Amino acid sequence: MKDYPDKMTPEQVRAFRDDVLNIVGQIPYGRVTTYGTIALLAGWPSHSRMVGRTLRYTPSAEHLPCHRVVNKEGRTAPGWGGQRLLLEEEGVHFKPNGHVDMSRHFWEPL
DNA sequence: AGTTTGACTGGAG
DNA sequence: CCTCCAGCCAAAC
Numbered sequence: 001m002k003d004y005p006d007k008m009t010p011e012q013v014r015a016f017r018d019d020v021l022n023i024v025g026q027i028p029y030g031r032v033t034t035y036g037t038i039a040l041l042a043g044w045p046s047h048s049r050m051v052g053r054t055l056r057y058t059p060s061a062e063h064l065p066c067h068r069v070v071n072k073e074g075r076t077a078p079g080w081g082g083q084r085l086l087l088e089e090e091g092v093h094f095k096p097n098g099h100v101d102m103s104r105h106f107w108e109p110l
Numbered sequence: 111a112g113t114t115t116g117a118c119t120g121g122a123g
Numbered sequence: 124c125c126t127c128c129a130g131c132c133a134a135a136c
């Protein structure tokens with residue numbers, strides 16, 4: 001018995017991308033959420049990696065607060081130093097280890 | 111058509 | 124807290 005969804009059809013890939021972008025657009029100022037949370041809400045729990053790919057390679061993501069998406073441990077995206085600055089400008093607090101303080105800023109989509 | 115690559119996650123050491 | 128590894132899966136080679 002499959003405990004995960006079938007391979008995505010091209011239509012599902014498109015719908016997933018649109019859902020991801022829509023969810024990211026709803027993240028409140030000064031708060032963050034995770035790739036896994038977004039994947040779950042979009043209906044594809046095992047596709048957290050694809051959330052990251054979507055935000056990185058979808059041009060229209062530039063207009064969204066994609067800097068408010070971090071991994072489950074509050075870690076910022078590899079190779080994107082500016083993300084931390086953008087978050088700090090919103091008052092997001094980072095712990096000594098360089099991770100976002102998720103207990104304060106994690107946002108659970110409504 | 112087979113292999114490698116990640117803006118991930120969970121678990122081990 | 125850190126690094127390393129297995130599982131993950133669409134995309135790019």
